[in-house]
Amino acid sequence: MSRGQIGYVQRLKTGRKTDALNQTISNKRGDALHELGAVIEVIKIIDEYVEQNDLTEVDKIVLQIGELSSMLPEYVEACYPAVVDGTNFEKTKLEIEIIPGNEFTIKEIEAY
Amino acid sequence: MDKFKVIEIKKNIFEDNNKQADLVREQLKKDKTFLLNLMSSPGSGKTTVVVRTIEALKEEINMGIIEADIDSDVDAKTVAKTNTKVIQLHTGGMCHLNADMTRQGLTELEIEDLDFVILENIGNLVCPAGFDTGAVKNVMILSIPEGDDKPLKYPSMFEMVDVLIINKIDAIGFFDFDIEAVKERVQKLNPDIKVFPMSAKTGEGVEPWADWLRTEIKDWKEN
Numbered sequence: 001m002s003r004g005q006i007g008y009v010q011r012l013k014t015g016r017k018t019d020a021l022n023q024t025i026s027n028k029r030g031d032a033l034h035e036l037g038a039v040i041e042v043i044k045i046i047d048e049y050v051e052q053n054d055l056t057e058v059d060k061i062v063l064q065i066g067e068l069s070s071m072l073p074e075y076v077e078a079c080y081p082a083v084v085d086g087t088n089f090e091k092t093k094l095e096i097e098i099i100p101g102n103e104f105t106i107k108e109i110e111a112y
Numbered sequence: 113m114d115k116f117k118v119i120e121i122k123k124n125i126f127e128d129n130n131k132q133a134d135l136v137r138e139q140l141k142k143d144k145t146f147l148l149n150l151m152s153s154p155g156s157g158k159t160t161v162v163v164r165t166i167e168a169l170k171e172e173i174n175m176g177i178i179e180a181d182i183d184s185d186v187d188a189k190t191v192a193k194t195n196t197k198v199i200q201l202h203t204g205g206m207c208h209l210n211a212d213m214t215r216q217g218l219t220e221l222e223i224e225d226l227d228f229v230i231l232e233n234i235g236n237l238v239c240p241a242g243f244d245t246g247a248v249k250n251v252m253i254l255s256i257p258e259g260d261d262k263p264l265k266y267p268s269m270f271e272m273v274d275v276l277i278i279n280k281i282d283a284i285g286f287f288d289f290d291i292e293a294v295k296e297r298v299q300k301l302n303p304d305i306k307v308f309p310m311s312a313k314t315g316e317g318v319e320p321w322a323d324w325l326r327t328e329i330k331d332w333k334e335n
Binding site: 059 | 118
């Protein structure tokens with residue numbers, strides 16, 4: 001690209017099917033900003049884990065969210081359906097455990 | 113549900129981003145490009161600081177700018193007037209940049225001939241503090257109208273940056289803002305932090321900031 005001109009990356013690649021994601025999020029703009037990136041990370045990590053360990057289906061994901069972390073559990077839940085839409089995790093349930101401290105971790109998955 | 117087994121993962125969500133950020137820095141080192149992550153709340157004067165910085169350094173350093181916003185290209189248009197390479201990222205709703213988005217921006221900008229890139233992060237004092245972008249140094253702006261209590265309210269941001277620019281010092285007469293109190297508060301959180309009071313509007317205080325950048329960019333390229 002050249003100087004004085006503006007290049008654009010309109011839709012950053014998030015590793016998800018971004019059409020559905022952007023559509024859902026733009027309908028909710030302002031509702032679930034911070035948590036969105038974190039939920040995308042969750043799915044990315046689990047996706048890699050599933051592939052590396054030859055798992056075929058994930059029934060449930062259990063997250064632990066620290067009370068002092070900057071993640072709001074209800075916003076994590078609100079983002080989740082948009083992030084998994086059109087992926088192998090569409091039917092995967094999400095469970096959130098609130099813990100002390102500021103950690104945000106994937107505790108476990110139920111899979112086979 | 114018996115067929116499913118419970119697999120313990122125990123993985124911090126941000127671990128992967130930290131790895132990606134290290135990869136971005138490795139590549140920047142190879143390319144000899146210094147990436148600065150500039151953060152602040154909306155309206156603190158990030159784009160004006162960017163334009164002042166371009167004016168101060170453009171004759172001696174090849175620069176590029178990555179503008180990131182949820183929407184619009186207002187900032188990119190302002191920067192493009194300086195005849196600098198600029199790319200506008202739209203995060204589509206996200207309130208911060210992570211390392212992978214930064215990598216996409218750097219690729220699009222084509223940084224091979226650039227010594228210095230400024231990443232103007234989303235205006236936000238909370239979320240960007242939690243995500244390593246892969247930048248070599250992190251800088252934040254606090255402007256006079258925002259108040260001198262911000263280090264007390266948003267400690268994470270003040271803890272993680274290398275530099276604090278106190279902007280809009282030309283307006284200090286209109287606000288109850290105590291610069292010394294801010295310095296004391298941030299040094300308690302972050303003893304190594306460098307503080308540059310500045311007015312990006314008038315140009316006052318820009319030169320010490322530009323000097324710091326010259327030294328850091330040279331160090332990154334040579335060491």
